[in-house]
Amino acid sequence: MDLxxxxxxxxxxxxxxxxxxxxxxxxxxxxxxxxLDDYGQQIEYDCSAQVNEELAVKMYTDMVTLxxxxxxxxxxxRQGRISFYLTSMGEEAINIASAAALTNDDIVLPQYxxxxxxxxxxxxxxxxxxxxxxxxxxxxxxxxMPIHYGSNKHNYFTVSSPIGTQLPQAVGAAYSLKMDKKSxxxxxxxxxxxxxxxxxxxGLNFAAVMEAPVIFFCxxxxxxxxxxxxxxxxxxxxxxxxxxxxxxxxxxxxNDALAVYSAVREAREMAIKDQRPILIxxxxxxxxxxxxxxxxxxxxxxxxxxxxxxxxxxxNRFRKWxxxxxxxDDKREVELRNDIRNQVLRAIQTAEKCEKPPLxxxxxxxxxxxxxxxxxxxxxxRETIKSYPKDYPxxxxx
Amino acid sequence: xxxxxxRRAAAxxxxxxxxxxxxxxxxAAAMMRFQGYTTAAKEMTVREALNSVLDEEMSADPRVFxxxxxxxxxxxxxxxxxxxxxxxxxxxxxxxxxxxxxxxGIGVGAAYYGLRPVVEFMTFNFAMQAIDHIINSAAKTNYMxxxxxxxPIVFRGPNGAAAGxxxxxxxxxxxxxxxxxxxxxLVPYSSEDARGLLKAAIRDPDPVVFLENELMYGExxxxxxxxxxxxxCLPIGKAKIEREGKDVTITAFSKMVGLSLEAAEILAKExxxxxxxxxxxxxxxxxxxxxxxxxxxxxxxxxxEGFPQHGVGAEIGMSIVEDSFGYLxxxxxxxxxxxxxxxxxxxxxxxxxxxxxDIVRAAKRVCYRSVPMAATA
Numbered sequence: 001m002d003l004x005x006x007x008x009x010x011x012x013x014x015x016x017x018x019x020x021x022x023x024x025x026x027x028x029x030x031x032x033x034x035x036l037d038d039y040g041q042q043i044e045y046d047c048s049a050q051v052n053e054e055l056a057v058k059m060y061t062d063m064v065t066l067x068x069x070x071x072x073x074x075x076x077x078r079q080g081r082i083s084f085y086l087t088s089m090g091e092e093a094i095n096i097a098s099a100a101a102l103t104n105d106d107i108v109l110p111q112y113x114x115x116x117x118x119x120x121x122x123x124x125x126x127x128x129x130x131x132x133x134x135x136x137x138x139x140x141x142x143x144x145m146p147i148h149y150g151s152n153k154h155n156y157f158t159v160s161s162p163i164g165t166q167l168p169q170a171v172g173a174a175y176s177l178k179m180d181k182k183s184x185x186x187x188x189x190x191x192x193x194x195x196x197x198x199x200x201x202x203g204l205n206f207a208a209v210m211e212a213p214v215i216f217f218c219x220x221x222x223x224x225x226x227x228x229x230x231x232x233x234x235x236x237x238x239x240x241x242x243x244x245x246x247x248x249x250x251x252x253x254x255n256d257a258l259a260v261y262s263a264v265r266e267a268r269e270m271a272i273k274d275q276r277p278i279l280i281x282x283x284x285x286x287x288x289x290x291x292x293x294x295x296x297x298x299x300x301x302x303x304x305x306x307x308x309x310x311x312x313x314x315x316n317r318f319r320k321w322x323x324x325x326x327x328x329d330d331k332r333e334v335e336l337r338n339d340i341r342n343q344v345l346r347a348i349q350t351a352e353k354c355e356k357p358p359l360x361x362x363x364x365x366x367x368x369x370x371x372x373x374x375x376x377x378x379x380x381x382r383e384t385i386k387s388y389p390k391d392y393p394x395x396x397x398x
Numbered sequence: 399x400x401x402x403x404x405r406r407a408a409a410x411x412x413x414x415x416x417x418x419x420x421x422x423x424x425x426a427a428a429m430m431r432f433q434g435y436t437t438a439a440k441e442m443t444v445r446e447a448l449n450s451v452l453d454e455e456m457s458a459d460p461r462v463f464x465x466x467x468x469x470x471x472x473x474x475x476x477x478x479x480x481x482x483x484x485x486x487x488x489x490x491x492x493x494x495x496x497x498x499x500x501x502x503g504i505g506v507g508a509a510y511y512g513l514r515p516v517v518e519f520m521t522f523n524f525a526m527q528a529i530d531h532i533i534n535s536a537a538k539t540n541y542m543x544x545x546x547x548x549x550p551i552v553f554r555g556p557n558g559a560a561a562g563x564x565x566x567x568x569x570x571x572x573x574x575x576x577x578x579x580x581x582x583x584l585v586p587y588s589s590e591d592a593r594g595l596l597k598a599a600i601r602d603p604d605p606v607v608f609l610e611n612e613l614m615y616g617e618x619x620x621x622x623x624x625x626x627x628x629x630x631c632l633p634i635g636k637a638k639i640e641r642e643g644k645d646v647t648i649t650a651f652s653k654m655v656g657l658s659l660e661a662a663e664i665l666a667k668e669x670x671x672x673x674x675x676x677x678x679x680x681x682x683x684x685x686x687x688x689x690x691x692x693x694x695x696x697x698x699x700x701x702x703e704g705f706p707q708h709g710v711g712a713e714i715g716m717s718i719v720e721d722s723f724g725y726l727x728x729x730x731x732x733x734x735x736x737x738x739x740x741x742x743x744x745x746x747x748x749x750x751x752x753x754x755x756d757i758v759r760a761a762k763r764v765c766y767r768s769v770p771m772a773a774t775a
Contacts, residue, residue, distance in 0.1 A: 107511070141544035150543050157510060158543040162534050168500045169535065172507025172515075179489060179513070202500025209495060365545040366579050368603035371635075371682055 030239050032283055033263060034253035038312070040320025042258075051261060053327045059100050059257060060322050063092040063315045065340050066116040069125055070288070072344045073132060077146075077292040081352060082132045084146045088113050090287030093257040093314035094219055096120055098187070098282075101264035105184040107173050108156045109166040112147055113219065114189045121154040125343050129351035136397070141365070142357040164194045167203030167216070171277075174212035178275060185213040185271040187264075193224025195238050207277035208246040214277045215267045216247070219254065221286035226299040242279035254282030255314035258321070285312065359385075359398045440626065445615040447589035448478045448554075451596040452516065454628045456486055459514065462600060465492040465501055466518030466555075475520045476556065476615055502528035502553070506535045509551040509605075516600060519555035522571045522609065536605040537580035552599045557585075557609035558652060558703045559751055565739035570704030572651065575607045576680040576713070582606045582634055583680040585651040589619040591678060594632025602634065609680075611652045637684035639691070643673035646761050647691040649714055650701040651677040654752060658701055661757035670765055680710060685717045692718050696727040697764040701757055706734040728764040733757055 005012050037043055051059070070087035077085040088095055095116025102108070108117055115128065127139070131149050134142035139151060140158070150158025157173075160166065170188035177184055194200060195218065207214050218238045222229055235241060242249025248270065252263045260282060267278040285308040289296040296305070322328040359381065363374040385392045392398075442450075456462045463486075468475045470483040470493040483491040494501040498519065505515040519525040525532065536549045558570040575583045582604055586592040592610075599606040624630060640655060641662050650658040655676045662672040673691050677684065692698050698718055700711030711732030718730060736750040762768075 109507075139544060139546065140542070143542050143544055148542075150546055152546045158539070158547060160535065160539075160542070162530055165503060165531060165535050168503025168531075169507030169510065171500075172504035172509070173511045174507075175504065176508045176511035176513050198497075198499050199503055202495075202497040202503065205495060205497070206500050206504060210492075361544075365541045365543075367582070368540070368548060373682065 024234070025236060026240075029236050030251050032251045032253050033259050034256045035258035035262065036256050036317060036321055038317065040317045040324065042321065051258060053325070055100065056322050056325070057327055059096050059261075060315075060318055060328060061336060062096045062116065062120055063257070063318065064336055065125070066092050066095060066119055067315055068337065068340045069119070069128065069344050070115075072341070072348070073128075073146075074288070074292065076132075076348055081348070082146050084292055085132065086112060086147045086291040087288040088116055090285045090308060090312075090314070091219055091221060091254065092116060093260055093318060094217075094254045094282050094284055097257040097260035098189075098217060098264045101261045102187055102268060103184065104155060105182070106155065106268065107170075107177070107184070107186045108154075109170045109173065109186060109188045110156065110159055111163065111166065111190045111194060111219075112159050112161070113191065115147065115149060117187075117189070118149055118151065118154060118156050121151075121156065123149065123151060123154055123156075124347075125340075126347040126350065127151075129344075129347040130354070133348075133351040133354070134356065135351055135354035136357045136361075137354060138357070141361045143361075143365075164190060164197030164199035164203075166190070167194075167197075167199045168206060170214050170216075171203055171207045171210060171212045174207070174214040174277075175210055178210075178212060183272055185215055185268055187215045187217055189217045189219060191224060192218065192220040192222070192229050192238065193227060193232055194218075195241070196232055204241070204245040204247060204277070204279070211275045212277055213271040213275055215264065215271055216277060216279045217264070218279070218281045219284060220281055221254075221284045223286045223290070223296070223300070225290040225294060226296070237281055237283070239279065239281040247277050247279050249279035249281065251281045251283065254284030255312055255317060257314060257318040284314075355397050356395075357397075359396075440621055440623075441618045442589040442621045443616055443618050444586070444589050444592045444610070445476065445478055447592035447621070448596055448610070448615075449480055449482070451593055451600070452479060452482060453485065455597060455600045456482070456490055458628070459600075461512065461514045462516065463490045463492065463508075463513065464516045464518065465494055465505055467494055467496060467501075467520050469493060469518050474518070476612060478610075478615070479518070498524050498526075498528035499531060502531040503535065505551055506531050506539075506549060509536070509549045510539070510547050514550050514552075514600060516552045516554060519553065521567055521612070522555050522557040523567055523569050525553065525555065525571070532575075532581075532605075532607070533578055537578050539580075540604065541580060548603050549605045550603045552596075552602075552606045552608055554596070554599075554608035554610060556612040556615075558611055559735070559740060559747070560612040562742060562744060562747065563740075564742045568740035570609075570702065570735070571607075572609060572680045572702065573704055573709045573713075575609075576683070576710060577708075578681075580605065581681060583609065584634065585609050585677060585680055587614070587640075587652055587655040587676050587678070589617075589621050590625045591632070591638075591676070593621070593625050594630055595634070595678060597631045598634050601631065606634075609652065614653055614656075617656075632678070635679045635682035635684055637678050637687045638676045639673060639687070640676045641672070641674040643671040643695065645671045645695055646697040646699060646764055647673050647675060647688070647695045648699045648701060648757065648761065649675045649677060649688055649711075651680065651710070652703070654701045654703060657752065657754050658757055661754050661761065664754070664758050665761050668762075668767075670761060670767075672761055677710075683713065683717070685721065688714060689718060689722045692722050693725045696725055697761075698726070698730045699757065699760045699764055700730070700732045701752055702733070703735050703751060706732065706737050709734050728766065731760045731764055733760050 099117040099120035130138040132146040148159040170186045174186040239251040252259045469479045470491045473480040505517040559568040584595045658674045715730040733752045
């Protein structure tokens, strides 16, 4: 008999005299969970996919709002009205459906392509615009470049540019929830590229060891700026890494709103009840450029982009399902789109006209209380402005 | 004396009883006072001081917890967290896998949520693997989130040179962290410093980098009764004048304070009265105390272990130039470590670090006493 058992630190393990290397790939890739087919038809009756009319309509309208908001803000950058923007085009289902499956008590640590999650939770188009314009009512007090949203009341941690840093931070926040015995979890989002960061390894490993209630949600959209996933890693995507850390994982069709919704619902229950991390890999496609600083036609074909934009569009796919249930129609579609378009345009105009933050916001929040050296610097600056008014533009408030 | 009174009381009656009672009480009071003096003479190592602070602060505030490599079962790589796992359990004293980036990020995340983590680095050399989290996730976050997310975290561990541990275990990071807005940087020297400053750090709402020194852990210092009290706290941003003087100001921090005090003794014998300032805080730097001292002595020598370029001494020197230039009677001198990665061989290591003689010679130079320039082997 070949298989006998040995005792090592880490537990008992069977051993064999046949030398066999585990293949670098399995014969079949991990299958992808989906509920709706490409035409918005439910493939199988699945209770976990039960979404009622109210929820479905909110999900759909938010997906459309996200789409339109992204498009118009992008254009605003092109017109020079804001300095930067980053869209979530193609990932509307991921954004809205995952948010819909969480509660407002669950803490969200985003990367930067998850503005839809914040939208779902109630952040208004005006609030988004204020941050992008860095005006005086921006919750960020004009401290950050556009799309770096944050909102304590929506349990959405402020976006931070360095990639992957939110992953160990998510574990820390989840550990705190665990210590407080709260019935809530943390949802940390990241892209395929982010999984190459050391923080990904540290975050997942730690979460497993500490048994922290975190949902690690990977948006595998195929591209990290111009780096295709083939140049990012050689594993079968991200889902296979979960087991390497001892984390339960699933791969879902990220363009299927119902699949994303069900998977996150289930993941949340397991995370909280069992106090364990869960890894979800949502396969999708980044339809837009990485950001307004990128022109992706330089490294991928227009045909590829068009294909994903039209035939594999997650918003249209979900719309077909909603319409099939008689919960939506063309008339409401036209009304909604017009309504949102006007809302977004108005929000931009209002945000643009609004004053910039005052000078006093320059020195505050470096520390909890204003230290004397910064107080001095502020007085010196004010004196300089008074002495040389011609050097300081009148439209910047002091 | 009490026994005599008792015999008398037994003989006398009620008055005597009252008298003996009063005398007994005053004796007891005198003994208490005597005990008070004994308490003032109580000694504590820096290690014990730090341990006592962690113990007291964790007892007082359930949000405070300690995290790091070997802090639990092993009792701390330098035994600073001795006994804490046994007392508070694994939820409050967390042994981490080997990933500085990981546990620093986790600590920051916990602080974002509202806990008060104390993150221990085995040495600050290893904190380099976590510097993104220290600077980008901790230091800048209160500002970048417009006050929405505060980070009440303490990063602590040994900093600077030890003995014979080579370049990757001997780097001093005071100037690195000192340059970063959003951080507070503390550098204790004595046990009293360790107690007061670590308590202040843990209670502070901002991220604090707490630079200890491995060679100071075992050093014993007298600690006052006041410092032993659990509410004892030292203000952040205030330096301490360890020794008053009138001829030259010597600024130092951490281990170098000890060397500067010894240098001051030697200088005193040669008729130079040196004022030794223990910085205690690198950021905020106590510019007013330093400037006031230099305005009194008119001469300055800064002492630090770290590398010379962009060091703490450079910042202090510039502060004097900006605020007290007219008071200087001699150029400012800075004593620093050599501009090389720390060598291992004992003789080379000695030459790469400031020694007492270097400080003495520098003080003499700024006092325009004749003295050979270079160090001898």
